[in-house]
Amino acid sequence: MAKYIGKRIIFMIITLFIISSATFFLMKFLPGTPFQNEEKLSEDQREILNEKYGLDQPIPVQYANYMVNIAKGDLGVSFQFDNQPVTNLLKNRMGPSLQLGFQAMFIGTIIGILLGVLAAMFQNTWIDYGSTFLAVLGKSIPSFVFAAVMQYYIGVKLELLPVASWDGFTSSIMPTIALAIFPIATAARFMRTELIEVLGSDYITLAKAKGNSGMEVSFKHAIRNALIPLITVLGPMAVALMTGSMVVEQIFAIPGIGEQFVKSIQTNDFPIIMGTTIFFAFLLMVIILIIDILYGIIDPRIRLTGGDKK
Amino acid sequence: MKKILEVEDLHISFHTFAGEVQAIRGVNFDLYEGETLAIVGESGSGKSVTTKSIMRLLPPGNSEIKSGKILFKDKDLAKATEKQMQKIRGKDISMIFQDPMTSLNPTMTIGKQIMEPLLKHQKLSKSKARERALKLLDLVGIPKPEVRLKQYPHQFSGGMRQRVVIAIALACTPKVLIADEPTTALDVTIQGQILDLMKDLQKQIETSIIFITHDLGVVANVADRVAVMYGGKIVEVGTVDEIFYNPKHPYTWGLISSMPSLDTDDEELYVIPGSPPDLLNPPKGDAFAPRNPYAMKIDLEEEPPMFQVSDTHYAATWLLHPDAPKVEPPEAVKERMDKFREKAAGSIKEGK
Known part of the structure; x- marks a missing residue:
């Protein structure tokens, strides 16, 4: 197992190298510089800035x-966010x-699996149709439609939850629900079919x-086996969550x-775009690695073909 | 011999979009203690449905036991509740399935799967159940049980998996073991081993076996009695010798004629012409009549009752009616009948 994970980490580093190189050159091919929008800057000032950030050197x-x-x-x-190091910005x-x-x-x-299990166990009843x-x-x-609807009804009308802010757990409830709708639906559909x-x-x-009994059969024997294919869709789902966010x-x-990423693209903030892309890529690869390890835990057939046979 | 299971006038239907399929149309049979009853018949004749209904494992949504009784230990299983059935399944009656490659849970160790019925029905402690599971694995001939117990189904070959399935079925020493084509998915050498194992274990555990198969060779090997099913009914029942050497029903004649034999020189194997009856609209008379070269007018009009041939031998064909004309069974069957007479004569001479 350790050998397998080590191998995977080496591949991850190679992949990260390729992704960062590709992003770097793609951005350099784009027209515009981070400072072109600043109309108050003179030609000289721009040159000084370019020199400072090393943008005058050959690619x-x-x-x-x-x-x-x-x-x-x-x-x-x-370039944009108060000259802070990108690592700091990302960290915050x-x-x-x-x-x-x-x-x-x-x-x-969890909710998706639950819904799917219920639907499968009570197939062709109102539970299933619901x-x-x-x-x-x-x-x-x-997700943004749900977000807006929730903001209006739960936030503005009922004043149960903060509409749009970020302090504490309560403010994370609505965004979490808005984001969770898609994974719930995907997991529920998948789980139902598989189960x-x-x-x-x-x-x-x-x-x-x-x-x-029927319950024992479902919980002891069926669900674990039905989970195996679901794990496969969890990866892309995680990506959808990251971009959806x-x-x-x-x-x-x-x-x-996400918010910072969008802003940095609008302003050609190269280091932030690069940093965020690399970070997303890294996150995705870690998720995929976790999923592959999960496979082994759930499905013994994969565990043994994965590497260390007795 | 004591009866352990009695099936009386069982009718089972499946509700489909096309209508009601009458899969079982009045099946009667008894199972005696310690015997092996083989149920033979072609696909769709109702063998599996009959046995699944004994365990009440038919899909609850679309199947229905219309009428009839399944008497086991003075209880009518046809009317038992799901809760009552859960106490019987795996304990008093258990089952071996056709395909060992798919009948074990791929994500559970063999040990756990064998221990499950023990923990459930016999309320053994985990360590006791493990001990018993080890013994069971040893009993069904799996070497190194301690190692094997912790392994998963994919680490076993087909024959070994079927041994595991047998170990699970026998875990609680059931009174009745239903084997639904247990050797069909295995290759011939493994088939022989599994059959020998089953016969051996039956003696040790003293269980009665219902053996479903369409392989007459297997029947001859394992069964004490044989029931021949056709179109949702039992058309002939008797001891192995009676069915193989003195069959009375034209369908049984067809089955036996279409069995390859080492003695015949014929290149071509006999085939029963036609196709099985449509149980959505079951025929009025004898279901086999359209395929029966010996069919008479009455076969199309009225279903034949069971005619008694001997104490143990019954067949549902109008040919056994006193008014029916004498017909000659096909060549292959006549040869067998002759052999039987020789055998019987031989055994008298030897004083058996």
Whole structure:
């Protein structure tokens, strides 16, 4: 197992290198510089700024410098946000985004799995139809619509929760729900289909033939097997949460990475774009690694083909 | 011999979009203590439905036991509640399935799967259940049980998995073991091993076996008695010798004629013409009549009752009616009947 994870980490570093190189060159191919929008700046001042940030040097030199700095853990200095180091900015902004993402993922998968299990166990009853209806709603309506509706009814009309702020857990409830709708719907649909298939398999009949009750069969035998394919969609779902959070963060005025990322793209803030991209890539790879490890935990067949056979 | 299970006039239907499929149309049979009853018949004849209904494992949504009784230990299983059935399944009646590759839970260790019925029905402690599971694995001929107990199904071959399934079925020493084509998915050498194992274990545990198969070779090997099913009914029932050497029903004749034999020189195997009856609209008379070369006019009009041939041998065909014309069974069957006569004569001479 350790050998497998070590191997995966080496691949992650290689992938990160490729992603950061690609992002770097892509941005350099784009027209415009971080300072072109500042109309008050004179030609000389611009040159001084360019020199200060090393933007006057040939691109390969800039690239080499940047990569060396990344290796040292230095992502450069932001052009827009008060000349702060990008690592600091990311650190400050990471908290809310990760909290939201984690909460949404946690609630989303748990409620989604629950809904799916109920739908499968009570197939073709009103429970099943209700769960399907919710799932279709959740999948087809974008998260920002839910966000706006919740803001209006729960925040403005009922004044139960803060409309758009970021202090404490209460202010994270609505954004979390808005973000969790999609994972709930995805997990519920997937779980239902998988569980129905598993419940029809021979080993479930055998489990019944042993004298297990319907509940015991579902919980001891079926759900674990139905979870295996669900884990596969959890990866892309996590990505959807990360990108989806940009919009939701904007709506709820949450000082998260997503909001900062959008701003930095609008202002050509190269170091922030680079830093955020690399951070997202890193996060995604960690999630995928966790998912692959989860596979092994849930499915013994994968555990043993994964590496260390006895 | 004591009866352990009695099935009386069982009718089972499936509700489909096309209508009501009458899968079982009045099945009667008894199972005696310690015997092996083979139920043979082609696909769709109702073998599996009958046995699944004994365990009440038919899908609750679309299947229905219309009428009839399944008497086990003075209880009518056809009317038992789900709770009552849960106490019987795996303890008094257990089942071996056709495909060992899919009948074990892939994400649970073999040990846990064997221990499950023990913990459930016998209320053993975990360590006691483990001990018993080890013994069971040893009993079904799996070497190194301590190691194997912690392994998962994918680490076992097909034959080994079927041994595990048998160990699970026998964990609580059931009174009745239903084996639903337990060797069909295995290759021939493994088939032989599994059959030997089952016969051996039956003697040790003293259980009665209902053995479903469409392989007459297997029947000859394991069964004490045979019930031949066709179109949701039992058309002939008798001891193995009676069914193989003195069959009376034209369908049984067809089955036996279509069995490959080492003695025949014929290249081509006999085939029963036609296709099974449509149980959505079951025929008025004998369900086999349209495929029966010996069919008479009455076969199309009225269903034949069970005619008694001997104390143990019954067949549902009008050919056994006193007024029916004498017909000659097909060549292959006649050869067998001759052999039987020789065998019987031989055994008298030897003084058996």
